[in-house]
Amino acid sequence: xxxxxxxxxxxxxxxxxxxxxxxxxxxxxxxxxxxxxxxxxxxxxxxxxxxxxxxxxxxxxxxxxxxxxxxxxxxxxxxxxxxxxxxxxxxxxxxxxxxxxxxxxxxxxxxxxxxxxxxxxxxxxxxxxxxxxxxxxxxxxxxxxxxxxxxxxxxxxx
Numbered sequence: 001x002x003x004x005x006x007x008x009x010x011x012x013x014x015x016x017x018x019x020x021x022x023x024x025x026x027x028x029x030x031x032x033x034x035x036x037x038x039x040x041x042x043x044x045x046x047x048x049x050x051x052x053x054x055x056x057x058x059x060x061x062x063x064x065x066x067x068x069x070x071x072x073x074x075x076x077x078x079x080x081x082x083x084x085x086x087x088x089x090x091x092x093x094x095x096x097x098x099x100x101x102x103x104x105x106x107x108x109x110x111x112x113x114x115x116x117x118x119x120x121x122x123x124x125x126x127x128x129x130x131x132x133x134x135x136x137x138x139x140x141x142x143x144x145x146x147x148x149x150x151x152x153x154x155x156x157x158x
Contacts, residue, residue: 021105022154024050028104029147032097036143042093047100054103064106071107073099075114094142101150109153116149117142 028050032042058064076099083095102110121142128134 018105022150025101025104025150026147026154028100029097029143029150032093033141033143033147036093036141040139040141042091042097042143044093044096047093047096050100051096051103054100058103068106068108069103072102072105072110073107075102075107075110076100090142094146097143097146101146109157112153112157113146113149116152117145120148120152121145 028046031046036042058069076095079090079095079098080092083090083092098110098114101113121140124145125134125140128138128140129136134140
């Protein structure tokens, strides 16, 4: 309560606002992209840490609507169910990243990031198949496309 009052009085939350969360997401996604490319794995503990931090910060500052947080959690939950049903065609790490993003910036922006991510990944995959660099059965690291989708979403919403 004291921290929230101090920040409100000093306008730090207003100055940083939405951009602070975007910087957070970009750093988080850069780390996830690096590990996804190098190890073909997304750090589950990093996702869980970001999920916990998002819940804690939004509980303290109440800077995002509960509806938007619930939407973000639902999106992440849907992807976790898809991960289970498809036997990780979309990995648990990818789903946890979407859950973290949804809880950091809310469901609407998370949904837009997901749309851009799948669109960019589809274009890349189609070009790779046409150029015979890959097949329909090949897998691709998805986090670079999530990072690109987040960048496109950030630029288009500013």
